[in-house]
Amino acid sequence: MVLRRSGTARTVLVIGILLLVRASGQSQEPDSAAVIRAVDAAVTSRSENVLGFTDIEHFAVYRGSDEMHPAAEMTVRDTYKRGVGKEFTVISQSGSAILLHFGLKPLLDSDHTINQPGNVERSWFNSANYAMTLNAGGVQKLDGRDCFLLDIKPKAVAPNLIIGTIWVDARDGTLVKIDGIASKDPSVLSGTTHMMRQYSNINGYSMAMHARAESDSALFGRTVVTIDYTSYKLETKTGK
Numbered sequence: 001m002v003l004r005r006s007g008t009a010r011t012v013l014v015i016g017i018l019l020l021v022r023a024s025g026q027s028q029e030p031d032s033a034a035v036i037r038a039v040d041a042a043v044t045s046r047s048e049n050v051l052g053f054t055d056i057e058h059f060a061v062y063r064g065s066d067e068m069h070p071a072a073e074m075t076v077r078d079t080y081k082r083g084v085g086k087e088f089t090v091i092s093q094s095g096s097a098i099l100l101h102f103g104l105k106p107l108l109d110s111d112h113t114i115n116q117p118g119n120v121e122r123s124w125f126n127s128a129n130y131a132m133t134l135n136a137g138g139v140q141k142l143d144g145r146d147c148f149l150l151d152i153k154p155k156a157v158a159p160n161l162i163i164g165t166i167w168v169d170a171r172d173g174t175l176v177k178i179d180g181i182a183s184k185d186p187s188v189l190s191g192t193t194h195m196m197r198q199y200s201n202i203n204g205y206s207m208a209m210h211a212r213a214e215s216d217s218a219l220f221g222r223t224v225v226t227i228d229y230t231s232y233k234l235e236t237k238t239g240k
Contacts, residue, residue, distance in 0.1 A: 039166075058075045059073065072103065076088045122156065150165065158183060159182050159183075159184050176199055
């Protein structure tokens with residue numbers, strides 16, 4: 001018989017790992033393996049305890065050097081259910097019909113596919129999917145939070161997997177920020193894509209708040225897509 005850890009047991013595990021990390025950091029660099037275990041535990045806790053959520057996502061597409069006036073915009077309601085995946089409902093859209101149809105719609109379709117059961121696990125920022133190396137320098141401040149930085153390299157190649165850096169909260173191992181380049185270009189025409197995403201801690205779990213993707217190709221030139229996430233409502237095992 002296989003015993004599953006409860007959400008409470010998982011939380012205790014995360015706290016215990018981070019206490020070890022802090023203790024080691026008082027006199028020397030934090031232990032890389034302990035930090036990575038904390039990251040893995042935080043990812044597992046989120047996946048096991050967040051049963052679903054809804055949020056509002058605003059997409060904006062900018063062309064060339066102009067990041068003040070979007071060429072296309074779309075606002076959607078995102079509904080996620082564990083074991084089911086994501087569904088998007090378009091609330092409003094404006095701007096270039098070409099960018100909406102050939103830019104933002106494929107982006108939603110890709111997010112829908114990535115979050116389907118059997119796929120979503122391969123996109124998690126954990127040691128199963130990434131080789132992780134703790135940066136030297138100890139704790140660094142980001143958005144008022146003490147963070148460890150880890151260099152990451154995916155063990156597979158895909159447009160949604162990045163080569164770059166993640167910032168994780170030194171207290172609980174939750175994601176604070178990711179920054180890097182896609183390990184595979186979304187298409188042969190898009191060019192290399194640089195991606196950044198910032199997270200906030202909502203009810204103890206990392207949830208995306210702002211994202212930015214930039215690509216530059218000889219055919220299409222420079223394109224920037226930003227996403228702002230608001231109005232989260234989480235359904236968790238604890239009911240919070």
